[in-house]
Amino acid sequence: VSGHANGVSANELLAVMGSRELKDNTTVFAGVGAPMLASGLAQRMHAPLLTMVIEGGIVGPRWKPGSLPISTNEMRAAYRAQMLPGITDAFLLAQRGFLDVGFIGGAQIDRYGNLNTSAIGGSYERPKVRLPGSGGANDIISLCREVIILTVHEKRRFSDTVDFITSPGWLAGRDTRRKSGLLFGGVARVVTTLGVFGFDPESRRMRLEALHTGVSVDEVKANTGFEVLVSDTLTTTKPPTEEELGILRMLDPARQFL
């Protein structure tokens, strides 16, 4: 997979590109791995007034470099938090509208940004592969003002159809998300190891907006299981800088998540 050039790993690329999507004076719902690194990086680069909310019922932690959490529900995730309201109430902050951005990943994703982390193949009751389940992903994608999906770009993930919609993106496109009862939010960006996608404002189909350095449109098409729309104003992302990579490697010196 491209994007690993110059010693930059997939998660470093996702964390850097994800961090650049975050703005100062906002809030972000972030899980472990690349989302947490993206949020921590943004706080140290351009968004010092960004507050993280964590699924384990944690508001505003200051994670200890070298001691990053492996779960959203452990002490490392709560390190130097400003508030520990509990899980239900953390999500209710999002339902109320306090969360600007939510970060999630996904096992299987379709052209509308619908995600499946539940079951692949067979029937839902007797699937070929039972995946772990929603966790908070469904809530994050339903309740945050906008959602950014961070994922490795592989053909088996970028699927023509998802077997089960665990976490609703734009559903069947156009106004189907709104009509389902989801009045707020939606998937704004899909940041992958090949590029950055947005969504066509009418059809709500995924559209390539930017390529990472050294990646071609053909490479994206070859690694995507559905037709790739390409923006008329396709750009190229700026590669991760030494400063950005330095901060990430300071946060995770053992490269547990990098």
Place this chain on the structure above:
Amino acid sequence: VTISRREYDFQAARRRLEAKAKSAGEKLTTIDEAAARVKNSDHVALGGCLFSRTPLALVRALLRRRPTGLSISRNLLCYEGEWCMVAGAVDKIVTSWMGIGLPWGLSKIQREYVESGRVPMEEWSHLALGLRFRAAAMGVPFLPSLTMMGSSLVDVGGSKIIDCPYTGEKLLAVPALFPDVALLHVHRADRFGNCQIDGYPHMDPDIARAAATVLVTAEEIVSEEEIRLHPDRTVIPGFAVDALVHVPYGSYPHECYGLYDAEPDHFSTYVDGINRHGAAGVQAYLDRYVYGPATHAEYLDLFGEAALVDAGRRGRELVS
């Protein structure tokens, strides 16, 4: 559709609570006597979250009684869910997610039991399951929510979409979940069952109000005076608690906020057993850690004092 009517029957749950003694008296008992209050086919809700403050001592005591036909619910189900499957204790699991965490991959036991249809998994979003407990804690049959709509989760669980009586907008009516029994582990309690939790409360306060019978283990039994000096820290009132057991390291090798850290290496050894032997790996683990030790002290001896001390040191460091 796997939601059972008795899970959201608020009138039955209310009558059950009204008929129950709500004593301000002594709650201390033994772990075996506490576990004996769980009956076959009960719905058992587990407190804590994933590998944090899991009521593992109570789960072990329960499994030693070889229960059958249980439903278990927990917002994020860790490997105690696998134990219940392999032990033949459960007919249904209710959760939003099952596994240990990213480094350990998919749960092979969840895959084996759910894919074969042996144990159905009733899946909710994390918030929706939290609202199920909260609705029950509030004594109402459902709570409206903006989550989960549009997703396939609505289709498979049997939850219902309603029209808001004021705005006309669609809302998810998240059904209450009134468990028969709650198993909880807390930091401290007085002998009357007034419980305090440090750090994140997870869903324990709601679960304690939702369940018909509440069984609690506590790291420390403190004086009534100590509770009364810090009543703002009490999250479960004594009259809601049926049985209380003093169990230091009661969630070990899972973490207990500020007291001890989790043991990821232990999780890896456990998963390695599954990778090599499948469900038999879990059975061997149960024989060694669940059915084997006659007492909690014998159980802790399997880990050794040095490990407990080190987990305590790390746990304290993470809150200082």
